Amino acid sequence: MEPVLFYGVPEGCSFGSIVALEWLGRPYRLCRIQMPEVASGDDFRRLNPVGETPTLMTSDGQLVSESLAILNHIAALGIDSGLAFAQGSQEFDRLNQMLAFLNTSYFNAFSPLWHVIEHEVDRSTKDVLTAYGRANVQKTHAQLEAMLGGRDWLVGDRRSLADAYFMGIARWADFHQAIDRRDYPGLNRLYERMASDPAVRFAHAIEHEEPTRSSGGFMGHVSLDEVLAARQAR
Structure with missing residues (x-):
């Protein structure tokens, strides 16, 4: 198969x-x-x-x-x-650095927001987790915007698997209404470019x-x- x-x-x-x-x-x-x-x-x-x-x-x-x-x-x-780069190359290291950031900091920023949806919590706990989650999402978007550094793609001068993984997580910001992506112009351009792929x-x-x-x-x-x-x- x-x-x-x-x-x-x-x-x-x-x-x-x-x-x-x-x-x-x-x-x-x-x-x-x-x-x-x-x-x-x-x-x-x-x-x-x-x-x-x-x-x-x-x-x-x-x-x-x-x-x-x-x-x-x-x-x-x-x-x-x-889609990727030869092991030992600088591009390989940058790709894995970006994937690791997306897999840890960026992904986990949304965890409090998912917890509110997936578990029954009282209003006070919901408010605290929502505020905490939104603050984390804002922080990691600012960090990722800085890492993007004005480039068109997350790694190098062409699309890579980092951009594919980014797209699967970035859409959660809309789902949870956590940020206005226009506040992060580089990421917003990347998101819109990827959305047409x-x-x-x-x-x-x-x-x-x-x-x-x-x-x-x-x-x-x-x-x-x-x-x-x-x-x-x-």
């Missing part, structure tokens, strides 16, 4: 991995995982004991979890197409179950039951 990406909905950070796979252009399939019900269920935990998305099953049946690991797996396959439009349509056409190697969806049955039959 082609590689399968298990992506989470709604609004999963696996969005960036879908974009990356589209850019890579190699055959792959998708498996839709509803969060938190299916993601935390026993069946999915057979593939990812942590019960979180995304997870990538490679063509030889190996499992890779965590966005950073999945993007680096894709990066190793996409150096010739310009065919792979980004495809990932958005996939999440919302809208009609779409792949510009990459998408071979269709498979169900979690189908994947588990195929693995058991090996």
Whole structure:
């Protein structure tokens, strides 16, 4: 079977991995995982004991979890197409530095805001977490704006997997109404540029179950039951 990406909905950070796979252009399939019900269920935990998305099953049946690991797996396959850079190069170091920032500081800035949505909390706790989350989102956007440094892309002079991962997280600012992105002109330009990318439009349509056409190697969806049955039959 082609590689399968298990992506989470709604609004999963696996969005960036879908974009990356589209850019890579190699055959792959998708498996839709509803969060938190299916993601935390026993069946999915057979593939990812942590019960979180995304997870990538490679063509030889190996499992890779965590966005950073999945993007680096894709990066190793996409150096010739310009998605990533050779290990040991300055560009490689900058890409991994940017991915690490996105995966830690930028991602985690939204955690208090997600907690308010995903858990029952009293009004006072909600107000505190919302204020704390918005302050963190503002801080990390200012930091990322400085790291962008007026460039068109997060790393170097062309798009990279960092831009794909950025897009999957940056849209959360709209979902939570946490900031006005126009206050960060460089990031706003990057966001708008990425929003017009065919792979980004495809990932958005996939999440919302809208009609779409792949510009990459998408071979269709498979169900979690189908994947588990195929693995058991090996």
